[in-house]
Amino acid sequence: MPFQPIEPRRLYRQIADQLRQLIQSGEFAVGSRLPPERDLATKMGVSRPSVREALIALEVEGLIEVRMGSGIVVIGREGVRLLDNAHGPLEIIRARQLIESELAALAARSTDAALVPDLLETLSDMEADIAASTLPIRGDRAFHIRIAQASDNSALQAVITQLFDERYGQLFTTLGSHFERENTWKSALEEHRVVVKAIAAKDPEMARAAMSGHLAQSHERFSAGWSSASDTDTQRSHK
Template structure:
């Protein structure tokens, strides 16, 4: 039999695999609740954000349902869909941070007279969508890609576009459904505005710091603990 390639298993997938096995063997019956996120992290010796991504993966697979203020309920023993070994949402945000902070600094050195007006237009698009109670992904995406375009490097533009578009994946969408709200999007617009102000001032250090702060806050918004009765 020919050898098969061995894929490294991401941490959140390893956590999900263990929990899935416990569900399938009946350790956690359908209708029962899993331990709180905090308790799972302690028992498994991992971070709460890693547990968060694992639970989101199991929710996408149809095994559990995360009920805010109630708990994590097992709803099936067998997955209705299986996910590939893709990066988790929090991992993607950190990857973006490494790249986009430097791109913001480069943008602050740009002499393109259309750059700042274009970026301000993306903020108006986001605000209009928020007011219409629509996810402001269109303006958010245009903001980050426009900054990448200021580098005049097509490879970097492609990387930023690919990483941002991971938001369309099932894990990111499920995570966003739990934690993205009007208030969080308004905060993101304010953070974007700080980046634009730094670029307009042609201050690379300030632009780098503003972008880093924005993506730090994005990571925090997705990794903040949800509240369940046993997780106070």
């Protein structure tokens, strides 16, 4: 038999595979609940964000249902497998944090006279969508890509466009459905305002810190919301 190529697999996929095997073997029956995220992370020796991404993958596949405030319920033993090369939503945010923080600093040095007015327009678009109870993805995307464009580096623009557009994938969409609300988007909008203020002031250090803080908060919003469900599950399991 010919040798097969060895492909590195993302950690969250390895976690998902273990949990899937336990579900399919009957260790966790349909209708039962999985241990809380915190317990799974401890037992498997991995981080909670990695477990969170694995659970979202299993939810997309149709094996579990994450019920905020009550736990993680097994709803099936067979599902549609995701592609193994799908990036985890939280690792995407971390990657964007590293790259976009520097892009914001570059934008603060830009001589592009249209940059700040264009960014202010993206804020207005987001504000209008939030007021209309519509996800303000259009303005959010335009904001981040416009800052990347200020770098005058087409490769960086392409990277940020690709990373941002992962938002439209199944994993990110499902994660967002649990945690993105009007109040979280309002927080993101205010963080955008801080970034624009720093760019308008032509302060690279302030712009770098503002963008890094914004994406760190974005990561925290997804993480904190999920933790609330897990913590409730833990409390109930101990009663």
